[in-house]
Amino acid sequence: MPARPSPSLLLGRALQVAVHLFRFLLRVLGVTLTSPAASRRERVATEVAHLAERLGGAFLKAGQLLATRVDLVGHTMAAALGRLHDNVRPMSGRQALGEARAAFGALPAGFDEALRRPPVASGSIACVYRAERDDGEVAIKVRRPDIARRFAADIAMFRLAARLITRLPPFRRVPMVDIVTQIGDSLVGQLDFVKEADNLRRLRADLSSFPEVVVPATRAGMCAGGVITMDYISGLDRLAVDRLPRKTREAGVVILVRAVYRMLFVEGFIHVDLHQGNVYFQADGKVVILDAGFTFRLSDMARGRFTQFFAGMIRGDGESCAEILLSTVRSIGKDADVAAFRRDIADLVVRNAGAVARDFDLAAFSVDLFDLQRRHRLFAEPEFVFPLLCLLSLEGTVRRLHPMMDFQLEAAPHVMHGLLVNSIMPFD
Numbered sequence: 001m002p003a004r005p006s007p008s009l010l011l012g013r014a015l016q017v018a019v020h021l022f023r024f025l026l027r028v029l030g031v032t033l034t035s036p037a038a039s040r041r042e043r044v045a046t047e048v049a050h051l052a053e054r055l056g057g058a059f060l061k062a063g064q065l066l067a068t069r070v071d072l073v074g075h076t077m078a079a080a081l082g083r084l085h086d087n088v089r090p091m092s093g094r095q096a097l098g099e100a101r102a103a104f105g106a107l108p109a110g111f112d113e114a115l116r117r118p119p120v121a122s123g124s125i126a127c128v129y130r131a132e133r134d135d136g137e138v139a140i141k142v143r144r145p146d147i148a149r150r151f152a153a154d155i156a157m158f159r160l161a162a163r164l165i166t167r168l169p170p171f172r173r174v175p176m177v178d179i180v181t182q183i184g185d186s187l188v189g190q191l192d193f194v195k196e197a198d199n200l201r202r203l204r205a206d207l208s209s210f211p212e213v214v215v216p217a218t219r220a221g222m223c224a225g226g227v228i229t230m231d232y233i234s235g236l237d238r239l240a241v242d243r244l245p246r247k248t249r250e251a252g253v254v255i256l257v258r259a260v261y262r263m264l265f266v267e268g269f270i271h272v273d274l275h276q277g278n279v280y281f282q283a284d285g286k287v288v289i290l291d292a293g294f295t296f297r298l299s300d301m302a303r304g305r306f307t308q309f310f311a312g313m314i315r316g317d318g319e320s321c322a323e324i325l326l327s328t329v330r331s332i333g334k335d336a337d338v339a340a341f342r343r344d345i346a347d348l349v350v351r352n353a354g355a356v357a358r359d360f361d362l363a364a365f366s367v368d369l370f371d372l373q374r375r376h377r378l379f380a381e382p383e384f385v386f387p388l389l390c391l392l393s394l395e396g397t398v399r400r401l402h403p404m405m406d407f408q409l410e411a412a413p414h415v416m417h418g419l420l421v422n423s424i425m426p427f428d
Contacts, residue, residue: 005153013153017055024051045080052081053088057147058154058187060084060124061294064275065393085238085277090122096129096142103225109133114140123277125190125293130232137234138219141193143226148191155184178382182296186272186386190293197223199292200230206267207289212255214288233288238276241401244283252281253402254410259287260394261411265310265418268303270296270386274393281401301328302383307418314408314415316353318346325373328381341376348372353408360407362388362395 005013024047031043052063066073067081096115100107107115114131120139121128125147129140162176189195197218204215214233222229241249256279263269271278273294280288298306305328312321322345332338352365366388373379398405 045077049080057150086121137232139232141228196293241281250402261414268298296386318349321349325380
């Protein structure tokens with residue numbers, strides 16, 4: 001965990017963000033005034049991606065998450081932001097070697113040569129290098145230097161913004177600080193490569209019942225400090241899915257959805273970062289899941305209640321969903337209209353139950369759900385944000401590649417499994 005940022009670091013980062021934003025606005029103004037209408041949208045999208053790359057840290061991570069939501073930002077913006085998953089400016093070879101030597105001292109065989117070459121992928125937190133060894137090819141993931149300080153400053157700024165927002169009358173009882181803190185802690189968790197290596201091993205074990213899902217194995221003795229070494233999987237191309245036959249794409253999406261539902265409802269272990277740089281669909285029907293840094297482990301209470309809530313969604317039982325949310329509320333003010341809250345939540349659930357992916361807009365549902373809590377001053381467990389973030393990322397892929405999937409019904413067997421295996425009694 002990075003230390004709390006010093007005032008000078010926080011001020012310096014805030015000034016850096018302000019300067020980049022000012023320059024971005026000038027460039028966008030120039031594009032608007034000088035570009036033909038036909039190319040203007042694409043050029044603005046490119047500038048947005050460049051802004052996220054220049055800002056780096058948590059801002060770059062936000063750009064990656066937006067890239068998964070074609071339905072929200074449009075194809076042009078999503079395509080421009082998609083580059084941020086694995087093709088941003090890499091660290092230098094000297095920096096990569098420095099991080100690896102700090103982790104190991106004497107480098108394992110094959111590392112020195114590999115880290116001097118350009119990486120095969122470059123993301124917001126780390127670069128990935130390919131090395132050939134006597135025991136097979138490996139992927140070496142090396143953390144960027146000084147990324148912890150930048151993330152710490154970004155999250156501190158977001159937390160400050162959340163505190164300011166909660167002073168506005170419409171948001172005075174919104175648990176924005178709790179939500180930002182939990183998300184920030186999970187983002188910071190991505191910097192702990194020892195923890196991520198453990199998460200990869202857990203992800204691989206928990207999904208071992210899915211033969212079509214590939215999670216690379218970590219290499220013993222070659223994960224330390226800011227380095228994770230795992231089996232190298234060749235042929236990964238985030239754009240290849242668009243060239244696959246429709247049936248192959250749809251079958252891959254079904255496999256991914258079922259794997260995620262098992263993790264969510266049975267294991268309570270959430271992969272929040274299911275973007276195109278971490279999920280690959282292959283021609284042989286396999287689905288490759290990489291990177292387990294941005295994950296979250298639900299408490300037993302939150303997992304149980306969220307599973308029950310989703311079961312209510314599948315049944316179209318709005319009243320049950322409303323009662324489940326109420327059961328997690330931390331405090332109820334004297335002015336709260338509980339009856340109206342129950343009625344409005346039940347109506348929202350009924351209106352959205354039973355829709356296929358093309359017609360079910362989880363983003364709009366989540367906004368409406370949060371708005372109803374804000375309006376009635378009754379807020380469910382903040383941990384619910386994480387399964388919603390996971391499903392929002394997943395839904396973006398489903399809507400793009402398999403829009404006729406029944407996104408909710410596919411969850412049914414895993415919801416029931418979660419209720420039975422973990423001895424969660426149906427909410428009454």
